[in-house]
Amino acid sequence: MPNAGNNDESDRSAVILLSGGLDSATVLAMARREGYACHALSIDYGQRHRGELSCAADVARALGAVDHRIIGVDLRAIGGSALTADIDVPHHGSVAEIGSAIPITYVPARNLVFLSLALARAESLGARHLFMGVNAVDYSGYPDCRPEFIRAFEATANLATRAGVEGRPFTIHTPIIAMTKAEIIRAGVSLGVDYGLTTSCYDPAADGAACSACDACLLRRQGFVEAGVKDPTRYGTTSREFGR
Amino acid sequence: MPNAGNNDESDRSAVILLSGGLDSATVLAMARREGYACHALSIDYGQRHRGELSCAADVARALGAVDHRIIGVDLRAIGGSALTADIDVPHHGSVAEIGSAIPITYVPARNLVFLSLALARAESLGARHLFMGVNAVDYSGYPDCRPEFIRAFEATANLATRAGVEGRPFTIHTPIIAMTKAEIIRAGVSLGVDYGLTTSCYDPAADGAACSACDACLLRRQGFVEAGVKDPTRYGTTSREFGR
Numbered sequence: 001m002p003n004a005g006n007n008d009e010s011d012r013s014a015v016i017l018l019s020g021g022l023d024s025a026t027v028l029a030m031a032r033r034e035g036y037a038c039h040a041l042s043i044d045y046g047q048r049h050r051g052e053l054s055c056a057a058d059v060a061r062a063l064g065a066v067d068h069r070i071i072g073v074d075l076r077a078i079g080g081s082a083l084t085a086d087i088d089v090p091h092h093g094s095v096a097e098i099g100s101a102i103p104i105t106y107v108p109a110r111n112l113v114f115l116s117l118a119l120a121r122a123e124s125l126g127a128r129h130l131f132m133g134v135n136a137v138d139y140s141g142y143p144d145c146r147p148e149f150i151r152a153f154e155a156t157a158n159l160a161t162r163a164g165v166e167g168r169p170f171t172i173h174t175p176i177i178a179m180t181k182a183e184i185i186r187a188g189v190s191l192g193v194d195y196g197l198t199t200s201c202y203d204p205a206a207d208g209a210a211c212s213a214c215d216a217c218l219l220r221r222q223g224f225v226e227a228g229v230k231d232p233t234r235y236g237t238t239s240r241e242f243g244r
Numbered sequence: 245m246p247n248a249g250n251n252d253e254s255d256r257s258a259v260i261l262l263s264g265g266l267d268s269a270t271v272l273a274m275a276r277r278e279g280y281a282c283h284a285l286s287i288d289y290g291q292r293h294r295g296e297l298s299c300a301a302d303v304a305r306a307l308g309a310v311d312h313r314i315i316g317v318d319l320r321a322i323g324g325s326a327l328t329a330d331i332d333v334p335h336h337g338s339v340a341e342i343g344s345a346i347p348i349t350y351v352p353a354r355n356l357v358f359l360s361l362a363l364a365r366a367e368s369l370g371a372r373h374l375f376m377g378v379n380a381v382d383y384s385g386y387p388d389c390r391p392e393f394i395r396a397f398e399a400t401a402n403l404a405t406r407a408g409v410e411g412r413p414f415t416i417h418t419p420i421i422a423m424t425k426a427e428i429i430r431a432g433v434s435l436g437v438d439y440g441l442t443t444s445c446y447d448p449a450a451d452g453a454a455c456s457a458c459d460a461c462l463l464r465r466q467g468f469v470e471a472g473v474k475d476p477t478r479y480g481t482t483s484r485e486f487g488r
Contacts, residue, residue, distance in 0.1 A: 112404040
């Protein structure tokens, strides 16, 4: 419980960026365990895998968020990523094939945009804590998943806002930034996260089934195997299961 | 001309945040004079004074921008400001009455959100220069108009992006940050800016006429008087002209 006995609501309120995926669901459960009143925030950025927004709503409800808002921002107008533009999402046969270069699924400055919106929501609420499920292990190719970016953002946030300059600084919490997918899954299971409510696939079928071969599916599947936890994900039965 | 003789397009391309107001129009003219190929970007953030978006399109065309995009982001879902929520915009009789506290027209983290979107657009374009018309003189009550915020954002941008981490850093240009409104107007007139195309009013009438009594109108009017330049603004003929 953060600052137990303190009546300042802003010390107990947090904004949680919730994507509908496995990582951010775990982060929400962690923030709840620490006693935060959690305001879940999802971003509708024109992603092709929009089913994640309804997953986010289900996760927020299941894990006891105070509320859940969806903010629309049209990153399609920016272009340049397979997640928002009409570019094929790459598929691979195994995690080993993914490679370490920045992938085409990278959305320019996405986490910066998301954190900025979360900060705006937090300042409007009077909340001083932001939680985000960034991960520097699986997403080592994404510059905006690294701890040095998070620290720089926090410093910027405290110069950008009324609360920051008035001596009520924001803290950006990234509790899973250095955890492997298996560690994240084990932590979430111990906190009662129902991963069957979450989705990770970048390229799901029309019925919502995961493709099993995009980077996100491969990392997720391997995580469940390594964690020794039964994978609740519903995978499609198309040829994609065998790689394409 | 930036790096004349250099064939690297990214050294000659810039993203300009264009609001439709006087300040950002001047900044676009300045960037054009310096030889940048200017990609204008406006943000449709649910502002009540939406006429500024069509003004931005006119300004972009008149000043020779390469293109002009509008990105939608629903800051109304965040709440907390007179510019996006159903809160009365304050009116004053003179500039002296405006006061120095952070005003209700402050939109939480707005410039951080705008710069993040401009950065995303720049990275997608391969541009390395961002221009923004923030001003620390007239808007001293807004934390996100101060030079220390801009420098912190620049550092964050270069940690958040592929270009930044790959040694092609971004530069955030804020050429009018320390200028008075009169100085901005004189600079713009010398560069051929038609301020009749711009709008500043936070609370325009249905026909687009400026209210003449919101903070933005008062600062603009006084700027033209001090610059000794004829004010092309069309003000309404309601009682607001006499303060309310």
